[in-house]
Amino acid sequence: MNTVQNFEIFAPKLVDRKEYFSAGHRACQGCGEVLALRLLLKGLGDDVVVANATGCMEIISSAYPQTAWLHPYIHVAFENAAAVGSGVEAGLKALRRKGKIADRDVKTIAIAGDGGTADIGLQALSGAMERGHDMIFFCLDNEAYMNTGIQRSSATPFMAATTTSPAGEAIPGQRTGKKNVPEIMVAHKVPYVATACPSYPIDLINKVKKAKAVKGPAYIHIFSMCPTGWRCASEITIKLGRLVVETGVFPLYEVENGKYRLTMEVPEKLRPVGDYLKPQGRFRHLTPSNIETIQERVNREWEILMNKIECMQPW
C-alpha cells in the first residue's frame, strides 16, 4: 500500500497546483470530504459547471455573500443534484448547438453526500444516469447525514452509532449494511464507475480524469472521512482512509463498461477490520464478537468483489 510514497517529490508533477476550491471555507478540521472535493476539482481542471446538493459541502462553502467555488456553481436543493445537473447539461448542449455560447466542451458534474445520493437523491440519480447525460456524479460518502447532525443513512456501515442509530442497550447501532451504490450504477450500464478515497490522491485524480474523458454518464463514489461525525481525532483522517482500504472495508476499484478492476495493490492478506474500527468513537461500543461479525461480512463482500473482478466481462 505505498501508492503515495514520496508524495512530496512526485505530487507537484502529478497534481495540478491550481486550486479550484478556495481556502477559508468552514469545513471542520481534518474534514476528509472537503479534501475529496479539493482533489476531485483538481482532477477535473477547467471548463466545468457544478451542481451541488444540500449538505456539508454546500453549507461550508456558500454562505451569502461568500463562495469558495471558483467554477460556475449552482445549488438548488437536497435530493435533486442529478436532476439540476441534467438540466445544466441539456441547457449547455442546446445553447452550444444553437451557437449561443462558445463552441467548446464544458463538463457538467453533480455532487452530493451519501444521503443526497443513496437515499433521497437516488431516484434523481437513477433517472439522470439512465438518460445518459454527459455528466459525472460524485458521491461524497461520509456515511451519515453529517450536515444535520450525524443521522444514519443507507450508506452508514453495519453497527455504526449515529444519532438515529445509537448504540443502545437493545440495538447496538446501525442494523443494516451499507447500500452498494456503485453496483446500482453498474446496473444502469454507466460506462465508468469507480470508488476512490482522498488518502489515495493520485488514484482519485486519475479516476476523475478518466470519468471526464467519458462522453456520457460517469459515477465516482468517494469515501470521505469525517472526524466530527465519526467521533475521532482530526489528525487521523488520512490514516483512516488508508486503513479502510487496507482492511478491505472500502476497496478501490473501477468498472469500465462493466469490467471490474481493482486499482489498489491486491494484498496477500487483508488487515484485520479492528485496526480500522478501533480509533473511531462510532464503533466504540463494539464487542470482540461484534468485530468478528463485521470481519466476516467484510470478508464475504471482498470475495464477492473478487468474483466480479474475475468473472464480469465488458459489455
Next chain:
Amino acid sequence: MGKRIGMEVGIAAAEAVALCNIDVAAVYPITPQSHIAEHMADIIHDGRIDAEFITVESEHSSISACAGASATGARVYTATSSQGLMLMHEILPIVSAMRLPVVMGNANRAVSGPLNIWNDHGDIMPQRDSGWICLFTENGQEVIDLSIMAFKIAEDPEVMLPTVVNIDGFQLTHMIEPLEFPTQAQVNKFLPDRKPYATLHPDNPMTMGCFNMPDIFTETMKAKDTALWNSKKTIVKVFNEWGRQFGRKYNVVETYKAKDAETLILTMGSMGETASIAVDEMRKAGRKVGLVKLRLWRPFPVEELRAAIKGCKTLIVMDRAISFGGAGGPVATEIKSFLFHDKGRPRIVDFLMGLGGRDVTVGDFIAMVERAKNKKDETYEYYGVRE
C-alpha cells in the same frame, strides 16, 4: 384575422411553445397534461424545433432540470398538473428566488385524495405563495397567446420570475376549438432571444444558490416580493404589445357587462365563458348582473379589481379550491382581506363549487345568484352539494 384551424387545446399549447424558440423542455406526463407532453415530444423528435427534451423520471426532477437549464441561460418550458405540481412544490419557491424565468403550463386538476383526475384549482392554490407569476386562461386562443406572452413576461430584465399559465384540465385541455396561430416570423418579432442576467458558464463563473443567514434572509424575501409586485407593470406592457401586434387585447382583470351591475360574478379560468352566457340570460330577464374574471392571480391585481367592482352591491366569488378549516376559498379570502378597509365595499359571497370536475352550468350560475340574494352573512358555502 389569420386562418383559423380546429385543434385540441393541449396540443395547441405545445404548438404555441414550439413557436417560442425554446432550448430545453423537461416534462413528465400526467392526466390531463399528457397531450402537451406527448405533442412536445413529437415536435422535438420530428426535428421541427431545435431543443433538448429531457424525459425526466418525475416532476420533482422536471422542475429541478428546468432550474439547472434556465440557469445556463436557456429558454425553458415544463408542463404539469395536480400531483405533479404538488411534487414540484418544494422547488417552486427556489426557482423564483433564483429569478429563473421558467415557463410552465399547468393543466388544472383536483388534488388527491381521493384520487380524482378532473378539473378544479386545488393544485395551483397551494402554490400561491411560491413567488411565481400566475395567469389563468379561459379558452384555447388565450392558451396560445398567454403561453407565448409568458416567456416575454418571465424573461423581461425587470421581471426575471417564473410564470405559470393555468389551463383548466379537460374543460380546456381536451376541447377542440377554432384557433388562430401567429406565424413564426411574428413570434420572432414579438419574442426575441432571451438575454439572461447571469448564466452558468466557465467564461464568467458565478455561484448560484447561496444560503442566507438570518441577517439577510428577510431582505431577500422582501426583494422577491417587490419583484413580483413590480412585474405587473411588465405584464400590462406585454399584454398591450400583444394587443397592438395581434389585435387581441388582454387585461389583468377582464369584465363583461360589469359597468352598471349590482351583482357581479367573479371567476377564474374556463368557467368565465359559461358565466357570461348566464349573465346574458339574467340581463334578458332584466337583472343587473355582470361578470369579473381574474386573469392574473399573482401578483394580485388589486387596483384593477377595485375599479372593476366599483359600485356593485354583491360580489359572488366562485372558488374552485378549499382551504380546509379556514376562512373560505382562497380567492374570496384574498379579496375579502384586500377590501376589508374599503368603505362601501360589496357584500362578498363565497361559493365552493366545480370541484373535481363537477360541471358548473348556466343554470348553476343563475341559481347561485339567486342563493346569494338570500344569503345574509359572508361565510363560505358549498354549492350544489348532496347532503
